[in-house]
Structure formats: C-alpha cells, structure tokens
Amino acid sequence: MATKRSPKTRVQASVLLGALKDVLEIIEARNTIPVLSHVLIEVEDQQLTVMASDLDQWATRNCATADRDGPDSREWLTSLQAFSVCLPAKKLAAVLTELDSEAMVRIEVPSAWSKEWSGQATVSAGAARFKLNALPVTEFPAPPPIDLDGFFELPCSQLGDVLAAVKHAISTEETRYYLNGVFMHPVDLDLRFATTDGHRLARLRMDGPVGSTSYPAVIVARKTVAVLEKLLAHADKAAKGSEGEPPVVLIECNATGSRLQFTMPTEGDGEVTLIAKTIDGEFPDYGRVIPSDPKERVTVARSSLAAVVKRVAVMAEGETRIVKFAFDEDRLTVSARSIDVGEASEDLACEYRGPAFELGFNSKYLLAALGAIASDVVALRCDGDGASAVRIAGWEDEDEVGALLQVLMPARV
Amino acid sequence: MATKRSPKTRVQASVLLGALKDVLEIIEARNTIPVLSHVLIEVEDQQLTVMASDLDQWATRNCATADRDGPDSREWLTSLQAFSVCLPAKKLAAVLTELDSEAMVRIEVPSAWSKEWSGQATVSAGAARFKLNALPVTEFPAPPPIDLDGFFELPCSQLGDVLAAVKHAISTEETRYYLNGVFMHPVDLDLRFATTDGHRLARLRMDGPVGSTSYPAVIVARKTVAVLEKLLAHADKAAKGSEGEPPVVLIECNATGSRLQFTMPTEGDGEVTLIAKTIDGEFPDYGRVIPSDPKERVTVARSSLAAVVKRVAVMAEGETRIVKFAFDEDRLTVSARSIDVGEASEDLACEYRGPAFELGFNSKYLLAALGAIASDVVALRCDGDGASAVRIAGWEDEDEVGALLQVLMPARV
Structure with missing residues (x-):
C-alpha cells in the first residue's frame, strides 16, 4: 500500500519573497493575537496565494508556483493536492532574504495535514532546511464578506x-x-x-x-x-x-x-x-473652513520659497519651527529667531500689490504643503490680518479640476 | 576718520561644510559644557581652520578661503585681519546644508571683536542672512601640549x-x-x-x-x-x-x-x-588566551560558511543567536532551534579528518569574525572538546605577517 504523500509546493525564493513583501506591510510589529503575525499561504493547482491581516485590512497576493512538468514531474503531481499553511511572516521573510534569490524553495506539510493541523512545516532550499511552527489555518481571520x-x-x-x-x-x-x-x-x-x-x-x-x-x-x-x-x-x-x-x-x-x-x-x-x-x-x-474670497493674493516661485523656508527654519525653535512671513510690495521676507542659537532672515521676490502685512507659519506644515504642489508657482491667498486661514494652491486656479487646494491656519509670531 | 572694519572671511559653502563634517564626528549629541557643541573657526591669511573637541580628542581641519583678488578685492583686503569665532556646530552645518553648495558664504564678526567677545556672528550667502550666537573664543578648550x-x-x-x-x-x-x-x-x-x-x-x-x-x-x-x-x-x-x-x-x-x-x-x-x-x-x-597547539583543524569556504550561518541564525534565539556546529568527516552541519518559531539546519562541505565533535557559537561574533577575514578559506582550530577557545584565521598560516588571528570562546549549546 502506498503511503499518503505529503502536500507540498515549489516556488522561486525571489517570487515568494516579492509576494510576501506586498502583504507584510499590513502586519503590525507587535501583536497580542499570535496569528496576526502570520501569513496564510494557500496552494492550489499552480497558484500560491499569500494573505495577511490586521483585522481591519486583508492583503492577498498570488504568484505562480513551479511548473509541475519539470524534470521531477512525477513527484510534483502531488502538488495538485491543495493545502494551506499559516506561517510566521517575518521569520519566513528573513529566511527567504538569506537564500539565493534564484533558489527553488519547497514548502511541505505532513501527510496528516488538515485545516486544523498545527505543527512544523518544512521550508527547504538546497541543503538548507527550516522547520517553521505553523498555526492551524482555521485560526486565520477570514476577510469579511463583501457585497x-x-x-x-x-x-x-x-x-x-x-x-x-x-x-x-x-x-x-x-x-x-x-x-x-x-x-x-x-x-x-x-x-x-x-x-x-x-x-x-x-x-x-x-x-x-x-x-x-x-x-x-x-x-x-x-x-x-x-x-x-x-x-x-x-x-x-x-x-x-x-x-x-x-x-x-x-x-x-x-x-x-x-x-x-x-x-x-x-x-x-x-x-x-x-x-x-x-x-x-x-x-x-x-468647505466651511476654506476662505471663500480672501482679499490679498501673493504668488511666488515654489521651489525658491521651499528652499528659503528650509534654510530659515534651521534657526527656528521647537517642534513646530515657526517662521515669520512679512509681505510688502513684491517682496517677501522670511525670518525666524531662536533664543539659544540666533536668528535668520531671507528676502525673496514675489508678486504682490497691497498693504504690508505679516503671517506666521508652522514651517513643517508649510513645507509639506509646498511639497504636495506640482506647479512651479504657488498662490497664497488670505485676508492679510495674520489670523485667518490662508489658502495655498498652485498658480492655476485652485478650483480647476485636478488642482490641489490647501488651507493653513497661521501660527502666532 | 575711517571706522574700523569688521573682521570677515569668505568661503564656499561646500568647502566649509566638508571641513565641518570632518570634525563634527567628535562632537557628542549631548553636552553639559556648551562650548563642546561648538566649533572654533580660526581665520588667518587665506586659511580657515575648524576645530572640535570632546576634551579627549581634538580634530582640526583647514581649508582655503576665497581669493582676495576677486572682483571685490578691496573689501577682501580686510580679511588679512586674523580672527576666530566659536559657533554652534550642528546649526552651522544645518545652515550650510541648506545653501547651494556653490554659494559663497561670508562669516563676519563685529568690529569690536576680541578673543573675549561674545555676541552674534553673521553668516550670510546671497539673500540669506543668519546671526549665530557665538561664545568667547577663550572658552574653547585648547588641545593639550604634546612633545x-x-x-x-x-x-x-x-x-x-x-x-x-x-x-x-x-x-x-x-x-x-x-x-x-x-x-x-x-x-x-x-x-x-x-x-x-x-x-x-x-x-x-x-x-x-x-x-x-x-x-x-x-x-x-x-x-x-x-x-x-x-x-x-x-x-x-x-x-x-x-x-x-x-x-x-x-x-x-x-x-x-x-x-x-x-x-x-x-x-x-x-x-x-x-x-x-x-x-x-x-x-x-x-597571548595567554590564544590556544598554542589545538588538536583539530577544519578548513571551510569563508563566504559559504557566512551565508549558512546567516540563514540558520534566522531561527536562533535571543540577542546572541547561538548556532550549533557539528563537525564530522568532511562535513559541517550548522543548526539552530527556537522554541517559539522552529528550527533550521544546513550541511556544508569542509576539510576535516578526525573524530566527530560539536561546538556552539554566538553567531553575531562568528559573522563579525568571518567578515574581518579577507581570505577565501578560513581555518578553525580547537581542541574538539566544545569548551576551549577556537582559533579562527584565514587559510594562510595565522602567524604570517599581515594575517589576522581571531579567538572565539565557544557558547554552550
């Protein structure tokens, strides 16, 4: 009587690692529920699917396993037997990282395998042989049904x-x-x-x-x-x-x-x-916080402004690194002051007609806002009283399709 | 009557930043003595010298300042006046990092400058102007006199x-x-x-x-x-x-x-x-801890051994990641076991004649030792009792000139 063959599959190390990396993002560094640090690997026909979950999200990635019509095709007929296994995700990724990327990795569970089975699954490649403690597949949280x-x-x-x-x-x-x-x-x-x-x-x-x-x-x-x-x-x-x-x-x-x-x-x-x-x-x-019709409008070169803010913010204090903007006819002066270290200021040409006024910005927020804008020129619009919200958008009208509109609350200076 | 001109110098941003980076290594992230987070910048003739210290070490780096025979040569004649200034090191580096690397940076102290002076030194480049709080030069710890x-x-x-x-x-x-x-x-x-x-x-x-x-x-x-x-x-x-x-x-x-x-x-x-x-x-x-005449000698390919140890150590436990080495005729089996995750083992060909024996290694120490060896083949020599020190060296005799000899105490397995 032939003994029952153990379910197994074969996949290239780099392919499996690539699939794992796609789903690993979801796994939290620390998990009180052990199975959430595991991936569910499902093998069926010539497909391998990896799934990870944090109970709010489920990522699933499939990849091709080795062709059964290889030199050892008789043995690989056994991979027709579908199986699944729940393996520690980060250890499996660490093992795959240390293998040659071209290496063929064999994943095998005992012939007594079932969905309730727990024990050691074998992951091997060449002379390297790993036994990974597997959890029952039934423990892995199924994704919610979606209509x-x-x-x-x-x-x-x-x-x-x-x-x-x-x-x-x-x-x-x-x-x-x-x-x-x-x-x-x-x-x-x-x-x-x-x-x-x-x-x-x-x-x-x-x-x-x-x-x-x-x-x-x-x-x-x-x-x-x-x-x-x-x-x-x-x-x-x-x-x-x-x-x-x-x-x-x-x-x-x-x-x-x-x-x-x-x-x-x-x-x-x-x-x-x-x-x-x-x-x-x-x-x-x-929509209520977007100023609908601000009085003043300044336009300025985006990358120059970002460079000036980064430089001046070196001398700004604290986590928020507040910088001061002083607007005057076609000139913007950016400045910052730190009691311990000193102060910084830099002038920059801009397009502005109107009375002089001042504004404070959290430079981190401002740099993030400027970084998100694709256009070469940005427009700042506000009421010029230093207190009300500032609209920031690309040169093009911020109501145009595709345009990004941002609003920043000024900081006190 | 001409007012006294303020001492100043001019240096390219990337040149000064390069000099700063060489000495910044010495400065500790936290300093209870404020001046130790500063650099001493000394300007004399056409040389600028940057110095940092942690009271145990002094790093000094010089670089060329801008040629005085430039377009504004009359002004730069003032840089003939030697001066020095003690500036916050990391802020200065941060400022320089944000400037264009080609920018010419001017460093200037007030005309009332002396070695006891403290106040704000000006660092400027183009439209950017920074005032950095300077400490008296006399506060900077002088390097010890050396004969x-x-x-x-x-x-x-x-x-x-x-x-x-x-x-x-x-x-x-x-x-x-x-x-x-x-x-x-x-x-x-x-x-x-x-x-x-x-x-x-x-x-x-x-x-x-x-x-x-x-x-x-x-x-x-x-x-x-x-x-x-x-x-x-x-x-x-x-x-x-x-x-x-x-x-x-x-x-x-x-x-x-x-x-x-x-x-x-x-x-x-x-x-x-x-x-x-x-x-x-x-x-x-x-010299006393180097085993003088170990009984057993194993030679093995260095990079293969390192790769095997890295792979197997994935399944080893704790900070030390102990791996077990089992030596037998021309075969070395490396293995590790973790209660939580599973186990790993891999065979590797080696050159060995003698009785079988086992050894444990802290895999981090072993990998560091293998990483320090340049030769393709390493020789392990020990007494084969699993307890006494192991000599590790390149294939060449470890007493040869230029050769690196390492000794590792085995770990219990």
Missing part, C-alpha cells in the same frame, strides 16, 4: 499621486478618529479627496471616473493609504518597460461604503487585492 | 584596513575601560594591533614601519578609532583619481604614549589633524 455594489477604475499612478498629495494633512489624533484618513467622496460629477487635522486642510478634485459619482462617501484609513501607496507604486513599477496600457486599480465597495476592495496587477501576471474597512464616522463639512 | 617623541607613517588605506579588521572585538564594558580600544604595540620588528572583550579576540601583525619599533604601547580609544576610520576613508577617497602616491597618515606620539597625533591630507590641499588621549590602563597579556 460589492459600486466600483470605478483609475490608473495606479493617478491614485498614487492623489494620495501622496493629500496624505500629509491626515490627523493622527485618536480622539478625532474620523479625521484619521482620506475622505473620498463624489460631488456632482467630481470625485474629491480631502484631509484635515484641524490646523491644515488639503483637498483635491478630479473629474469623477465612470461609476464614481454614485459611489458612497468613505473615509480611507491612514494605514490603508500607506499600504495602498506601496502597492500602487509596485504595480506601476512592475509595468514599467512593458508594452500596453498602464496598470489600473479597480476600486470596489459595498452599498454602505463600510468595506472597500482594491485590486491591481503585480509582477509576473499576479494580482494583489486589499480589502479594507473604512473609518466609521462622519467627516466634517470642511 | 612629539616618536612617529611612523602608513598609507591611509592600510591603517583603515587594520582598524576595520580588529575593531569588532573592542569591549564596550565601561568597568574594563582598558579593553575599550585597540592595543597598538611593537613586538620585536612587528607592529601588532589587538582587541578583546573577554569573549573573543582579534590580533593583527604587520611588519613594523620605520619608527614603529621604538614606539610606546598605546590603547587607541574606540571613539578615536571611529573618527579615524572616517578621516582615513575621506583622505583615501579625496586622493582617488589623482596622480601620485596614495595618501599617508603620520602617526606621532609623546614619550609616554599618553597622546597621539594623526595627520593626513584631505580634499583641496587641506590637512586634517586628530589629537587623541590614549586610554590610561594596562592591556592584558592576551
């Missing part, structure tokens, strides 16, 4: 750019949890992305892609944004140099907008899916 | 290689302060460099350069080693691509060996000098 109800598509690079432009103003205050993400919502035929932490605001408008106008308003959590940015960049990079259309991300949601699902291509014909809970809260009516 | 009594020379790259080969075994235990450095001492016609932390030892022999045989035995402090490595690498890099002899470091000392002075060339015809107190203590007679 996908709405969807739209965007090029990966476009969604990446949008998130990069607004993410700096996401609040980190846990008590105002509804500000801890990007508010994505349709307005008429627009799709808008807004963030604010109470001191500053960023809002980006785009022509709503097909399907987005009936999409519910959702708050995409900060962590989801961070994971998405990595995945979108990977997808975009993987497609570089290849023929054809740039890669597209499919953004689906359920009817209430409490669950989102992002699906995009990845290296080697694979696909990566991110399922994320959205923040369950109401984003404030941010 | 230089002995000296020898080495190519910068050679001294850098020697320090890199032995530094990993420097002890960090403050109670055994006499182990907190590199013991440099002549033996007959040799010059030897030794380090140990009680668990491991590294010793390098070289043919003593002219002058070194009468040099006193000294312990070069860990921090001096770190600063030296940077300076030597800079000197070596600056000389790359230029014609002529490779740069040489002059190593001088006083009669007792309590003070060392290292002098080496740097970019742009400059020179950098490091004066360092040596560690006042007696380095132990380390």
Whole structure:
C-alpha cells in the first residue's frame, strides 16, 4: 500500500519573497493575537496565494508556483493536492532574504495535514532546511464578506499621486478618529479627496471616473493609504518597460461604503487585492473652513520659497519651527529667531500689490504643503490680518479640476 | 576718520561644510559644557581652520578661503585681519546644508571683536542672512601640549584596513575601560594591533614601519578609532583619481604614549589633524588566551560558511543567536532551534579528518569574525572538546605577517 504523500509546493525564493513583501506591510510589529503575525499561504493547482491581516485590512497576493512538468514531474503531481499553511511572516521573510534569490524553495506539510493541523512545516532550499511552527489555518481571520455594489477604475499612478498629495494633512489624533484618513467622496460629477487635522486642510478634485459619482462617501484609513501607496507604486513599477496600457486599480465597495476592495496587477501576471474597512464616522463639512474670497493674493516661485523656508527654519525653535512671513510690495521676507542659537532672515521676490502685512507659519506644515504642489508657482491667498486661514494652491486656479487646494491656519509670531 | 572694519572671511559653502563634517564626528549629541557643541573657526591669511573637541580628542581641519583678488578685492583686503569665532556646530552645518553648495558664504564678526567677545556672528550667502550666537573664543578648550617623541607613517588605506579588521572585538564594558580600544604595540620588528572583550579576540601583525619599533604601547580609544576610520576613508577617497602616491597618515606620539597625533591630507590641499588621549590602563597579556597547539583543524569556504550561518541564525534565539556546529568527516552541519518559531539546519562541505565533535557559537561574533577575514578559506582550530577557545584565521598560516588571528570562546549549546 502506498503511503499518503505529503502536500507540498515549489516556488522561486525571489517570487515568494516579492509576494510576501506586498502583504507584510499590513502586519503590525507587535501583536497580542499570535496569528496576526502570520501569513496564510494557500496552494492550489499552480497558484500560491499569500494573505495577511490586521483585522481591519486583508492583503492577498498570488504568484505562480513551479511548473509541475519539470524534470521531477512525477513527484510534483502531488502538488495538485491543495493545502494551506499559516506561517510566521517575518521569520519566513528573513529566511527567504538569506537564500539565493534564484533558489527553488519547497514548502511541505505532513501527510496528516488538515485545516486544523498545527505543527512544523518544512521550508527547504538546497541543503538548507527550516522547520517553521505553523498555526492551524482555521485560526486565520477570514476577510469579511463583501457585497460589492459600486466600483470605478483609475490608473495606479493617478491614485498614487492623489494620495501622496493629500496624505500629509491626515490627523493622527485618536480622539478625532474620523479625521484619521482620506475622505473620498463624489460631488456632482467630481470625485474629491480631502484631509484635515484641524490646523491644515488639503483637498483635491478630479473629474469623477465612470461609476464614481454614485459611489458612497468613505473615509480611507491612514494605514490603508500607506499600504495602498506601496502597492500602487509596485504595480506601476512592475509595468514599467512593458508594452500596453498602464496598470489600473479597480476600486470596489459595498452599498454602505463600510468595506472597500482594491485590486491591481503585480509582477509576473499576479494580482494583489486589499480589502479594507473604512473609518466609521462622519467627516466634517470642511468647505466651511476654506476662505471663500480672501482679499490679498501673493504668488511666488515654489521651489525658491521651499528652499528659503528650509534654510530659515534651521534657526527656528521647537517642534513646530515657526517662521515669520512679512509681505510688502513684491517682496517677501522670511525670518525666524531662536533664543539659544540666533536668528535668520531671507528676502525673496514675489508678486504682490497691497498693504504690508505679516503671517506666521508652522514651517513643517508649510513645507509639506509646498511639497504636495506640482506647479512651479504657488498662490497664497488670505485676508492679510495674520489670523485667518490662508489658502495655498498652485498658480492655476485652485478650483480647476485636478488642482490641489490647501488651507493653513497661521501660527502666532 | 575711517571706522574700523569688521573682521570677515569668505568661503564656499561646500568647502566649509566638508571641513565641518570632518570634525563634527567628535562632537557628542549631548553636552553639559556648551562650548563642546561648538566649533572654533580660526581665520588667518587665506586659511580657515575648524576645530572640535570632546576634551579627549581634538580634530582640526583647514581649508582655503576665497581669493582676495576677486572682483571685490578691496573689501577682501580686510580679511588679512586674523580672527576666530566659536559657533554652534550642528546649526552651522544645518545652515550650510541648506545653501547651494556653490554659494559663497561670508562669516563676519563685529568690529569690536576680541578673543573675549561674545555676541552674534553673521553668516550670510546671497539673500540669506543668519546671526549665530557665538561664545568667547577663550572658552574653547585648547588641545593639550604634546612633545612629539616618536612617529611612523602608513598609507591611509592600510591603517583603515587594520582598524576595520580588529575593531569588532573592542569591549564596550565601561568597568574594563582598558579593553575599550585597540592595543597598538611593537613586538620585536612587528607592529601588532589587538582587541578583546573577554569573549573573543582579534590580533593583527604587520611588519613594523620605520619608527614603529621604538614606539610606546598605546590603547587607541574606540571613539578615536571611529573618527579615524572616517578621516582615513575621506583622505583615501579625496586622493582617488589623482596622480601620485596614495595618501599617508603620520602617526606621532609623546614619550609616554599618553597622546597621539594623526595627520593626513584631505580634499583641496587641506590637512586634517586628530589629537587623541590614549586610554590610561594596562592591556592584558592576551597571548595567554590564544590556544598554542589545538588538536583539530577544519578548513571551510569563508563566504559559504557566512551565508549558512546567516540563514540558520534566522531561527536562533535571543540577542546572541547561538548556532550549533557539528563537525564530522568532511562535513559541517550548522543548526539552530527556537522554541517559539522552529528550527533550521544546513550541511556544508569542509576539510576535516578526525573524530566527530560539536561546538556552539554566538553567531553575531562568528559573522563579525568571518567578515574581518579577507581570505577565501578560513581555518578553525580547537581542541574538539566544545569548551576551549577556537582559533579562527584565514587559510594562510595565522602567524604570517599581515594575517589576522581571531579567538572565539565557544557558547554552550
């Protein structure tokens, strides 16, 4: 009688490591629930799928395992047997990092394997043999069922750019949890992305892609944004140099907008899916804090202004590094003072007609705002009383489609 | 009556920043004595010298200021007036970092300047103007007077290689302060460099350069080693691509060996000098811990062994990441076990004839030892009882000139 063969699969070290890296972002450094520091590896036919979760998000990435029609094809027929295994994520990644990237890695579980099984799975490559303590597959938290109800598509690079432009103003205050993400919502035929932490605001408008106008308003959590940015960049990079259309991300949601699902291509014909809970809260009516008709308007070269602020801020104090802006006819003087170290000031040409006035800025916020703007020239608009909110946008009208509008509360100087 | 002109000088931002970086290494992140977070800048004729100190070491670096025969030569005649100023080191470096590297930086003190003066020195470049709080020059600790009594020379790259080969075994235990450095001492016609932390030892022999045989035995402090490595690498890099002899470091000392002075060339015809107190203590007679005639000898490919140890150590526990070595006829099995995560093992071919035996190693120490060896093959020699010290050296006889001999105490497994 033939003994039952143990389920196994074979995959190239670099391929598995690439898949792992896509989902590892989700795993927290410390987990009180052991299984959340594990990845679920599912093998079926010639596909291997890796999944990680933090109970708010699930990332799934598939990749191709080795062809069974290799020199040892008889043995590899056994990989027809589907199996799954729950392995410690960071240790597995560390092992793969130390292997030759070309090495073929064999993952094997005992013939007595079942979904309830726990014990040691074998990961081997050449002479190297690792036994990793596996948890029962049944312990791994399943992603929530989603009835996908709405969807739209965007090029990966476009969604990446949008998130990069607004993410700096996401609040980190846990008590105002509804500000801890990007508010994505349709307005008429627009799709808008807004963030604010109470001191500053960023809002980006785009022509709503097909399907987005009936999409519910959702708050995409900060962590989801961070994971998405990595995945979108990977997808975009993987497609570089290849023929054809740039890669597209499919953004689906359920009817209430409490669950989102992002699906995009990845290296080697694979696909990566991110399922994320959205923040369950109401984003404030941010339109009220945008000054509608500020009196004064200054335009200035963006990169020069950023360089001046960085230099002057060296002499500014504390975490906020407040710098003072003094506006006069076609001249802006940026200055800062520190009791311990000294002071700094620098003049810069700008386009301004109006009475002289002064403003203070948190230089970190200002530099983040300037960094998010693509245009060569920025326009600052405010009431010139040093107290009311300042609008910052690119040279083009900030209400134009695609333009980023930012609002900064001035600091006292 | 002409008013007295204020002393000033002019230097290119990147040149001054390069000079600052050479001496900044010495400055501690936190200083209870304010002047120790400052640099002393001395300007005389067309030279600018930057000095930093931590009271145990003094680094001095000179560089050329702007030629006075420029378009504004009349003004720059004033720079004939020598002056010095004590400025906050990290703020000055931060300011320079934010300037265009090509920018000409002007440093100016008031006309009332004296060595006792304190107040605001002006650092300006283009429209940017910084006032830095300066301390009186008289507060800056002068380097100790040295009666230089002995000296020898080495190519910068050679001294850098020697320090890199032995530094990993420097002890960090403050109670055994006499182990907190590199013991440099002549033996007959040799010059030897030794380090140990009680668990491991590294010793390098070289043919003593002219002058070194009468040099006193000294312990070069860990921090001096770190600063030296940077300076030597800079000197070596600056000389790359230029014609002529490779740069040489002059190593001088006083009669007792309590003070060392290292002098080496740097970019742009400059020179950098490091004066360092040596560690006042007696380095132990380390020769006693080197097993003189171990019974067993194993030779193995160095890079393969390092790769195997790194892989297997992924599954080892704790800070020490102990791995087990089992030697048998021409085979070495490296293994490790972690209760939480699992286990690892890998076989490796080696050259060994003798009875089977086992050894444990702190894998971090072992990897550091293997990393310091240049040869392709390493020889391990020990008594095969798993308890006595293990000699590790390159394939060549470890008593050969230039060879690095290391001793490792095995760990319990």
